[in-house]
Structures are given as C-alpha cells and as structure tokens.
Amino acid sequence: MTEIEKISSEQLILEAAEQEFLTKGYDGARTISIAQKAGVTHAMLHYYYRTKRQLFECILAKTISTVKETMLAAMGDPDMPLVERLKDGIASHFDHMVANPLLPRFFLNEIISRPELYSLLYERVASFIREFFADLQSEADAAAERGEIEKIDIPMLIISIMSLNIFPFVAYHFIEPVMGTIIADREIFLEERKAENIELIMRRIIKH
Numbered sequence: 001m002t003e004i005e006k007i008s009s010e011q012l013i014l015e016a017a018e019q020e021f022l023t024k025g026y027d028g029a030r031t032i033s034i035a036q037k038a039g040v041t042h043a044m045l046h047y048y049y050r051t052k053r054q055l056f057e058c059i060l061a062k063t064i065s066t067v068k069e070t071m072l073a074a075m076g077d078p079d080m081p082l083v084e085r086l087k088d089g090i091a092s093h094f095d096h097m098v099a100n101p102l103l104p105r106f107f108l109n110e111i112i113s114r115p116e117l118y119s120l121l122y123e124r125v126a127s128f129i130r131e132f133f134a135d136l137q138s139e140a141d142a143a144a145e146r147g148e149i150e151k152i153d154i155p156m157l158i159i160s161i162m163s164l165n166i167f168p169f170v171a172y173h174f175i176e177p178v179m180g181t182i183i184a185d186r187e188i189f190l191e192e193r194k195a196e197n198i199e200l201i202m203r204r205i206i207k208h
Helices: 003-028 031-038 042-048 052-075 082-099 103-113 116-145 154-170 172-183 186-205
Strands: none
Touching: 003 031, 003 042, 003 052, 003 103, 031 042, 031 052, 052 082, 052 116, 082 116, 082 154, 082 186, 103 116, 103 154, 116 154, 154 172, 154 186
16 A cells, blocks of 8 residues: 555545544444445554544544634734734634534533543643633733723633534524524524624623
8 A cells, every 4th residue: 555545544534533423422433334434444444543542532633633723823813903813713713613513512422421531632722722811811911901902801701702602503403493484594594693793702892
C-alpha cells in the first residue's frame, strides 16, 4: 500500500467513525460497521486504530480542534473591534452547529452516560480556554474602561452564547411540534435564531 493509499484509508475510516459515533454514541457504535462504511476490512481498521476507544479519542480530538479553530478564527483577530469580533464569534459558532447539528447532543449524551469523558475533555481544552478567556477578558476590561461597552465577565458571556446557540439543536425535535408553523422552514428558522442570538448578546454588551 502506498503512502497516499494509507492516508486515504485512514481518512475514510475517520469520516465513517465520526458519523457512527455522532449518530449512535460510543456504546452503540460498532467498528465492523465503521469498516464497512469506510470500505476497508475490519482487520485494516484495527491495524490503524487498535481499539474503539482509540478511534473515539481521535474523533474527539478532531472535534475539539475544529471548535478551537472556529473560536480563534472568529475572535482571535486583534485588528477587529471587540464588538465585531464577538458578533463574528457568535455567528461562527452558530454556523458550526448548523454544519454539525448532531454534535451538541452527542457531547451531552456522552458526558452524562460516560463521566470519565469529562476528564478527557478537560485535559484537552482547559489550558486553551484559560488563555483564551484571559486574553479576551483583558480586552473587554479595557474597552469597558474606555466606555465602549458595558463591563462584562467573559466566562459568563461565553456560557450565555453557548446556551443560546446550542439549545435549538439539542431541543429542535421538542420545539418543532410545539412551535408548529413558526419553525416549519428549518433553514429560515435557524437564520432567524442566529440573528436573534446576536442581537440579545449585543444588547448585553453595547453601552447605551
């Protein structure tokens, strides 16, 4: 097998595994099903990834990396005004949820059913989150002192953003029959929800 074929096989396995874990969870996922979807033998899958746990951790690492990149891309440009960066950050995070609608429920289900997963998540994101929050808080404090925005606590603000952005995807199947025609068109509903979330957060931070 050439190096290109090896990379291609690994990529196919990871793509199939991601779909399997997101739709079925860790306990419901089967490596034989992943191998079939990837078009490789079960033996080949285990050659690249010895255990289901190892494969799951690769998917988890990839997901966390994508979230980090999304946050940094939206809020990490120091040349942009802080308020604009926050707007972009809310929109970028929401768009990431639109592109990966199974992700929020997957994380919630796995953390509830597999408490040890919390430790793994914490290890992978703790240092990044502390540094990210500290830098953003310094900027927010400076902007508040200049009278540009209200004084805000960045960790609490991020929790508010995540709560507003994640809820529609976690609870969509519950709110759909309750809200009826209001959310009949999913695409329109999500665009309107994103705009509403941005407006709510902006009302909190922009000085009036």
